[in-house]
Amino acid sequence: MSQKTETLRSVLADAVRAGRIVITGHDNADVDSVISCVLMQRLLAYWDIPSQIALERADRQSRRVLSRFGMDVDTMTGRTQEGDRLILVDHHQCTRPGTVVACVDHHPTDYPPPYPYVQLEGSGACAVMALRLLQEAGASVTQQDEALAITALYLDTIALRSAKITAEEAAWGERDARRLGLDEDWLRREGMGLRDMSLPARELAMLGRKVYLFGNRRVLSTYVQTDAMTDDRLDAIVAVLREELAREAADLWVYLVHDPVRMRSTQYNLTPDGCVQTIPYDFLASRGKDVMPRVERWMMQKKEDAPWQNSLRS
């Protein structure tokens, strides 16, 4: 067992004496969050530490994808309680009742949280970090574990194309998908996740919704993956976002349009004063790696009277 896994094991062995151990992903859990929970629970089972998975809610794609593996995501949702000891995977800001004892995440931050065990790394998928922990702990890793981690990797990196995945990790993912006999066409299709742009603007505006708390500032973010965005659709989506920004009384809404075909992203920052700032990327930007750390820095440093435009230069 590595030093890292030994530290995690002893933190959890202490925690289980204080309360029920609950593993949870981010709100509106995506495939990577769900699979990270499953693999983390495998690790705890290997250590004979009882735990439960309790997601706030799971998104539609995760329901569809996990059912291919014979798993029912609905059995993994549930509430947490004040006395619970929480393990956060695929996020590091706690949004639910309970005391966080450990966090394994791949969303970088300049402001790491002070939990007893914190592992923040720049991996394409958090599920890959969980798979590595299983291996480092000496547990026997099954083909199903590997297949789950590779699936999470494809789906969390726009089919291995996002800027958050290294060339080395992408090559490993592709090689192992082949070795395990996974359906690569299906992985690519699910990973690219191209949306039907005839869907209602409200639906296109609210995909992949996440809430961030940066100091006392509340930031919401959603995104869409498409190669067919038009000015008209974008106007309709922005109108919905303006409404939602006001309704949520948030400080900022970050909307991302990822075009996996042309391999580029555009970021739209909507502020309560009605402005929309557009930031183009000439690559597929990652919300966790390229976008939110910069927004976090901006929000943490922003003076009340600072002009929005000046503070996002980096």
Ligand SMILES: [Mn+2]
């Ligand atoms: Mn993730």
